[in-house]
Amino acid sequence: MTRLSPDPACREIVEVVTDYLEDRMPAEDRAIFEQHLGICRGCRNYLEQMRQTIRASGAPHDESLAPEKNDELVRLFRGWKSRK
Amino acid sequence: MLAVARPEEAPLVSALRAGDEAAFLSLVQRHHSSMVRVARVFVNSPAIAEEVAQEAWLGALEGIGKFEGRSSIRSWLLAIVSNRARTRAEREARSSPFSALEPDDDEPSVDPDRFLPADHPRWPGHWASPPEQWPEERVLAQETMELARAAIDALPQAQRKVIALRDVEGWSSEEVCEALGVSEVNQRVLLHRARSKVRAALEAHVGRQR
Numbered sequence: 001m002t003r004l005s006p007d008p009a010c011r012e013i014v015e016v017v018t019d020y021l022e023d024r025m026p027a028e029d030r031a032i033f034e035q036h037l038g039i040c041r042g043c044r045n046y047l048e049q050m051r052q053t054i055r056a057s058g059a060p061h062d063e064s065l066a067p068e069k070n071d072e073l074v075r076l077f078r079g080w081k082s083r084k
Numbered sequence: 085m086l087a088v089a090r091p092e093e094a095p096l097v098s099a100l101r102a103g104d105e106a107a108f109l110s111l112v113q114r115h116h117s118s119m120v121r122v123a124r125v126f127v128n129s130p131a132i133a134e135e136v137a138q139e140a141w142l143g144a145l146e147g148i149g150k151f152e153g154r155s156s157i158r159s160w161l162l163a164i165v166s167n168r169a170r171t172r173a174e175r176e177a178r179s180s181p182f183s184a185l186e187p188d189d190d191e192p193s194v195d196p197d198r199f200l201p202a203d204h205p206r207w208p209g210h211w212a213s214p215p216e217q218w219p220e221e222r223v224l225a226q227e228t229m230e231l232a233r234a235a236i237d238a239l240p241q242a243q244r245k246v247i248a249l250r251d252v253e254g255w256s257s258e259e260v261c262e263a264l265g266v267s268e269v270n271q272r273v274l275l276h277r278a279r280s281k282v283r284a285a286l287e288a289h290v291g292r293q294r
Contacts, residue, residue: 009208009210010209011196012209014192014194015192018272018276019276040210042210042214045216045217046194048217048218049215049283052223052286053232053282054251055223055224056223056286057232058251058254059118059121059252065113069116069134070109072138073108073112073138073141074105076138077105077108080142
Protein backbone atom coordinates (compact mmCIF):
# COMPACT_ATOMS: atom_id res chain seq x y z
CA MET A 1 0.00 0.00 0.00
CA THR A 2 1.19 3.49 -0.83
CA ARG A 3 1.78 5.50 2.32
CA LEU A 4 1.40 9.24 2.40
CA SER A 5 4.19 11.57 3.43
CA PRO A 6 3.34 13.93 6.32
CA ASP A 7 2.80 16.86 3.96
CA PRO A 8 1.80 15.20 0.69
CA ALA A 9 1.76 16.84 -2.73
CA CYS A 10 -1.38 16.58 -4.85
CA ARG A 11 0.51 14.11 -6.98
CA GLU A 12 0.58 11.68 -4.04
CA ILE A 13 -3.04 12.30 -3.15
CA VAL A 14 -4.37 11.16 -6.53
CA GLU A 15 -2.63 7.78 -6.07
CA VAL A 16 -4.48 6.94 -2.86
CA VAL A 17 -7.96 8.17 -3.73
CA THR A 18 -9.29 4.64 -4.20
CA ASP A 19 -7.80 3.47 -0.88
CA TYR A 20 -9.67 6.40 0.67
CA LEU A 21 -12.97 5.66 -1.06
CA GLU A 22 -12.68 1.95 -0.23
CA ASP A 23 -11.93 2.78 3.38
CA ARG A 24 -8.65 0.90 3.24
CA MET A 25 -6.40 3.60 4.58
CA PRO A 26 -4.50 3.57 7.87
CA ALA A 27 -6.02 6.07 10.31
CA GLU A 28 -3.03 8.40 10.25
CA ASP A 29 -3.01 8.54 6.43
CA ARG A 30 -6.71 9.22 6.46
CA ALA A 31 -6.15 12.19 8.75
CA ILE A 32 -3.36 13.52 6.50
CA PHE A 33 -5.52 12.96 3.41
CA GLU A 34 -8.49 14.82 4.86
CA GLN A 35 -6.29 17.62 6.12
CA HIS A 36 -4.94 18.06 2.59
CA LEU A 37 -8.45 18.11 1.15
CA GLY A 38 -9.33 20.85 3.60
CA ILE A 39 -6.76 23.18 2.07
CA CYS A 40 -6.78 22.03 -1.58
CA ARG A 41 -9.73 22.74 -3.83
CA GLY A 42 -8.12 20.90 -6.78
CA CYS A 43 -7.93 17.65 -4.80
CA ARG A 44 -11.45 18.13 -3.45
CA ASN A 45 -12.66 18.44 -7.02
CA TYR A 46 -10.57 15.43 -8.02
CA LEU A 47 -12.11 13.25 -5.30
CA GLU A 48 -15.60 14.36 -6.34
CA GLN A 49 -14.78 13.63 -9.99
CA MET A 50 -13.81 10.08 -9.00
CA ARG A 51 -17.16 9.67 -7.26
CA GLN A 52 -18.90 11.06 -10.34
CA THR A 53 -16.91 8.69 -12.55
CA ILE A 54 -18.26 5.78 -10.50
CA ARG A 55 -21.83 7.09 -10.94
CA ALA A 56 -21.36 7.60 -14.69
CA SER A 57 -20.08 4.00 -15.01
CA GLY A 58 -23.16 2.43 -13.40
CA ALA A 59 -25.37 0.17 -15.50
CA PRO A 60 -28.87 1.38 -16.37
CA HIS A 61 -31.36 0.07 -13.83
CA ASP A 62 -34.49 -0.53 -15.82
CA GLU A 63 -33.48 -2.31 -18.96
CA SER A 64 -36.58 -4.14 -20.06
CA LEU A 65 -36.15 -7.43 -21.81
CA ALA A 66 -36.79 -7.77 -25.56
CA PRO A 67 -39.93 -9.88 -26.17
CA GLU A 68 -38.01 -12.48 -28.19
CA LYS A 69 -35.55 -13.00 -25.32
CA ASN A 70 -38.48 -13.38 -22.98
CA ASP A 71 -39.99 -16.01 -25.32
CA GLU A 72 -36.71 -17.96 -25.49
CA LEU A 73 -36.53 -18.10 -21.72
CA VAL A 74 -40.16 -19.16 -21.47
CA ARG A 75 -39.36 -22.07 -23.82
CA LEU A 76 -36.33 -22.94 -21.71
CA PHE A 77 -38.50 -22.91 -18.58
CA ARG A 78 -41.24 -25.06 -20.10
CA GLY A 79 -38.64 -27.55 -21.35
CA TRP A 80 -37.21 -27.81 -17.83
CA LYS A 81 -40.65 -28.21 -16.32
CA SER A 82 -41.64 -30.99 -18.71
CA ARG A 83 -38.47 -32.93 -17.85
CA LYS A 84 -38.83 -32.39 -14.13
CA MET B 85 -40.77 -23.17 5.65
CA LEU B 86 -37.49 -22.69 3.87
CA ALA B 87 -34.82 -20.94 5.94
CA VAL B 88 -33.28 -18.35 3.64
CA ALA B 89 -30.91 -15.39 4.05
CA ARG B 90 -33.70 -13.19 2.71
CA PRO B 91 -36.97 -14.41 4.26
CA GLU B 92 -38.94 -12.31 1.76
CA GLU B 93 -37.49 -14.50 -1.01
CA ALA B 94 -38.71 -17.78 0.45
CA PRO B 95 -42.12 -17.72 -1.30
CA LEU B 96 -40.39 -17.06 -4.64
CA VAL B 97 -38.06 -20.03 -4.14
CA SER B 98 -40.98 -22.28 -3.24
CA ALA B 99 -42.94 -21.09 -6.28
CA LEU B 100 -39.98 -21.80 -8.57
CA ARG B 101 -39.59 -25.28 -7.13
CA ALA B 102 -43.26 -25.86 -7.82
CA GLY B 103 -42.68 -24.85 -11.45
CA ASP B 104 -44.49 -21.52 -11.34
CA GLU B 105 -43.81 -19.76 -14.66
CA ALA B 106 -44.78 -16.29 -13.41
CA ALA B 107 -42.24 -16.60 -10.59
CA PHE B 108 -39.56 -17.51 -13.11
CA LEU B 109 -40.45 -14.61 -15.40
CA SER B 110 -40.30 -12.12 -12.56
CA LEU B 111 -36.73 -13.26 -11.87
CA VAL B 112 -35.88 -13.08 -15.55
CA GLN B 113 -37.16 -9.50 -15.76
CA ARG B 114 -35.10 -8.52 -12.77
CA HIS B 115 -31.83 -10.31 -13.44
CA HIS B 116 -31.40 -11.39 -17.05
CA SER B 117 -29.83 -8.18 -18.42
CA SER B 118 -27.36 -8.06 -15.59
CA MET B 119 -26.51 -11.76 -16.06
CA VAL B 120 -25.76 -11.18 -19.74
CA ARG B 121 -23.51 -8.22 -18.87
CA VAL B 122 -21.67 -10.27 -16.27
CA ALA B 123 -21.14 -13.10 -18.76
CA ARG B 124 -19.86 -10.52 -21.23
CA VAL B 125 -17.15 -9.53 -18.75
CA PHE B 126 -15.62 -12.97 -19.27
CA VAL B 127 -16.45 -13.98 -22.84
CA ASN B 128 -15.69 -12.19 -26.06
CA SER B 129 -18.96 -11.99 -27.93
CA PRO B 130 -22.45 -10.75 -27.06
CA ALA B 131 -23.94 -13.91 -28.60
CA ILE B 132 -21.87 -16.19 -26.36
CA ALA B 133 -22.74 -14.04 -23.34
CA GLU B 134 -26.43 -14.50 -24.11
CA GLU B 135 -25.92 -18.24 -24.51
CA VAL B 136 -24.05 -18.49 -21.21
CA ALA B 137 -26.82 -16.56 -19.44
CA GLN B 138 -29.41 -19.00 -20.79
CA GLU B 139 -27.28 -21.95 -19.67
CA ALA B 140 -27.07 -20.32 -16.26
CA TRP B 141 -30.87 -20.05 -16.05
CA LEU B 142 -31.16 -23.72 -16.85
CA GLY B 143 -28.49 -24.53 -14.26
CA ALA B 144 -30.36 -22.43 -11.72
CA LEU B 145 -33.66 -24.22 -12.43
CA GLU B 146 -31.95 -27.58 -12.16
CA GLY B 147 -30.30 -26.53 -8.91
CA ILE B 148 -33.26 -24.74 -7.31
CA GLY B 149 -34.15 -27.87 -5.34
CA LYS B 150 -30.74 -27.65 -3.68
CA PHE B 151 -30.75 -23.87 -3.17
CA GLU B 152 -30.20 -23.47 0.55
CA GLY B 153 -30.77 -19.76 0.74
CA ARG B 154 -27.37 -18.97 2.24
CA SER B 155 -27.22 -15.97 -0.10
CA SER B 156 -29.80 -13.87 -1.88
CA ILE B 157 -31.22 -15.21 -5.14
CA ARG B 158 -29.37 -12.44 -6.93
CA SER B 159 -25.94 -13.49 -5.60
CA TRP B 160 -26.74 -17.10 -6.27
CA LEU B 161 -27.67 -16.39 -9.92
CA LEU B 162 -24.65 -14.16 -10.43
CA ALA B 163 -22.32 -16.79 -8.99
CA ILE B 164 -23.76 -19.38 -11.39
CA VAL B 165 -23.40 -17.13 -14.41
CA SER B 166 -19.88 -15.97 -13.57
CA ASN B 167 -18.71 -19.55 -12.98
CA ARG B 168 -20.12 -20.70 -16.26
CA ALA B 169 -18.81 -17.71 -18.17
CA ARG B 170 -15.34 -18.19 -16.72
CA THR B 171 -15.33 -21.88 -17.59
CA ARG B 172 -16.49 -21.07 -21.09
CA ALA B 173 -13.82 -18.41 -21.57
CA GLU B 174 -11.09 -20.73 -20.30
CA ARG B 175 -12.24 -23.53 -22.57
CA GLU B 176 -12.06 -21.23 -25.55
CA ALA B 177 -8.66 -20.02 -24.37
CA ARG B 178 -9.73 -16.47 -24.85
CA SER B 179 -9.08 -15.55 -21.31
CA SER B 180 -5.59 -15.16 -19.95
CA PRO B 181 -4.59 -17.26 -16.95
CA PHE B 182 -4.98 -15.79 -13.49
CA SER B 183 -1.46 -14.41 -13.44
CA ALA B 184 -2.59 -11.93 -16.10
CA LEU B 185 -4.94 -10.48 -13.52
CA GLU B 186 -1.98 -9.14 -11.59
CA PRO B 187 -1.56 -5.42 -12.06
CA ASP B 188 1.24 -5.16 -14.60
CA ASP B 189 1.72 -1.51 -15.40
CA ASP B 190 2.76 1.21 -13.05
CA GLU B 191 1.55 4.26 -14.84
CA PRO B 192 0.59 7.40 -12.91
CA SER B 193 -3.12 7.98 -12.23
CA VAL B 194 -2.95 11.49 -13.65
CA ASP B 195 -0.86 12.88 -16.52
CA PRO B 196 2.37 14.15 -14.82
CA ASP B 197 2.11 17.37 -16.86
CA ARG B 198 -0.87 18.36 -14.74
CA PHE B 199 1.48 18.87 -11.77
CA LEU B 200 4.20 21.38 -11.03
CA PRO B 201 7.72 19.89 -11.35
CA ALA B 202 9.46 18.22 -8.40
CA ASP B 203 11.97 21.09 -8.26
CA HIS B 204 9.33 23.79 -8.06
CA PRO B 205 10.48 26.21 -5.31
CA ARG B 206 7.15 26.53 -3.57
CA TRP B 207 4.66 23.85 -4.62
CA PRO B 208 6.49 20.78 -5.97
CA GLY B 209 4.07 18.11 -7.16
CA HIS B 210 0.98 20.25 -6.62
CA TRP B 211 -1.59 20.92 -9.32
CA ALA B 212 -0.41 23.09 -12.20
CA SER B 213 -3.83 22.79 -13.78
CA PRO B 214 -6.25 21.75 -11.05
CA PRO B 215 -9.36 19.68 -11.73
CA GLU B 216 -12.57 21.67 -11.95
CA GLN B 217 -16.03 21.00 -10.64
CA TRP B 218 -18.18 18.88 -12.93
CA PRO B 219 -21.85 19.77 -13.17
CA GLU B 220 -23.76 16.68 -12.00
CA GLU B 221 -26.29 16.88 -14.83
CA ARG B 222 -23.48 16.56 -17.37
CA VAL B 223 -22.03 13.58 -15.53
CA LEU B 224 -25.30 11.68 -15.75
CA ALA B 225 -26.06 12.71 -19.34
CA GLN B 226 -26.47 9.83 -21.78
CA GLU B 227 -23.38 10.80 -23.79
CA THR B 228 -21.17 10.91 -20.70
CA MET B 229 -22.32 7.45 -19.67
CA GLU B 230 -21.64 6.17 -23.18
CA LEU B 231 -18.19 7.69 -23.03
CA ALA B 232 -17.55 5.96 -19.71
CA ARG B 233 -18.66 2.68 -21.25
CA ALA B 234 -16.30 3.16 -24.20
CA ALA B 235 -13.41 4.05 -21.89
CA ILE B 236 -14.09 0.90 -19.84
CA ASP B 237 -14.16 -1.26 -22.99
CA ALA B 238 -10.76 0.12 -23.99
CA LEU B 239 -9.05 -0.82 -20.69
CA PRO B 240 -6.57 -3.69 -20.32
CA GLN B 241 -8.46 -6.92 -19.60
CA ALA B 242 -7.86 -7.23 -15.85
CA GLN B 243 -8.78 -3.60 -15.15
CA ARG B 244 -11.85 -3.88 -17.37
CA LYS B 245 -13.12 -6.95 -15.54
CA VAL B 246 -12.74 -5.39 -12.12
CA ILE B 247 -14.38 -2.05 -12.97
CA ALA B 248 -17.18 -3.73 -14.92
CA LEU B 249 -18.14 -5.85 -11.93
CA ARG B 250 -17.54 -3.21 -9.25
CA ASP B 251 -18.77 0.02 -10.81
CA VAL B 252 -21.00 -1.06 -13.69
CA GLU B 253 -22.70 -3.96 -11.90
CA GLY B 254 -22.25 -2.63 -8.38
CA TRP B 255 -20.72 -5.80 -6.87
CA SER B 256 -18.90 -5.65 -3.55
CA SER B 257 -15.13 -6.08 -3.49
CA GLU B 258 -15.57 -9.51 -1.82
CA GLU B 259 -17.83 -10.68 -4.66
CA VAL B 260 -15.35 -9.47 -7.27
CA CYS B 261 -12.33 -11.10 -5.58
CA GLU B 262 -14.25 -14.35 -5.41
CA ALA B 263 -15.45 -14.27 -9.02
CA LEU B 264 -12.06 -13.28 -10.46
CA GLY B 265 -9.80 -15.14 -8.05
CA VAL B 266 -7.75 -12.05 -7.16
CA SER B 267 -6.61 -10.76 -3.79
CA GLU B 268 -8.32 -7.77 -2.22
CA VAL B 269 -5.19 -5.66 -2.69
CA ASN B 270 -4.80 -6.50 -6.38
CA GLN B 271 -8.48 -5.90 -6.92
CA ARG B 272 -8.11 -2.43 -5.40
CA VAL B 273 -5.00 -1.58 -7.47
CA LEU B 274 -6.77 -2.67 -10.67
CA LEU B 275 -9.88 -0.71 -9.72
CA HIS B 276 -7.81 2.37 -9.03
CA ARG B 277 -6.04 2.26 -12.41
CA ALA B 278 -9.32 1.62 -14.19
CA ARG B 279 -11.22 4.44 -12.47
CA SER B 280 -8.32 6.86 -12.96
CA LYS B 281 -8.35 6.24 -16.71
CA VAL B 282 -12.11 6.50 -17.03
CA ARG B 283 -12.01 9.76 -15.07
CA ALA B 284 -9.38 11.15 -17.42
CA ALA B 285 -11.49 10.17 -20.43
CA LEU B 286 -14.54 11.89 -18.95
CA GLU B 287 -12.58 15.01 -18.02
CA ALA B 288 -11.68 15.71 -21.63
CA HIS B 289 -15.38 15.64 -22.45
CA VAL B 290 -17.18 17.07 -19.42
CA GLY B 291 -14.59 19.84 -19.05
CA ARG B 292 -14.54 20.86 -22.69
CA GLN B 293 -18.21 21.42 -23.38
CA ARG B 294 -19.07 23.59 -20.46
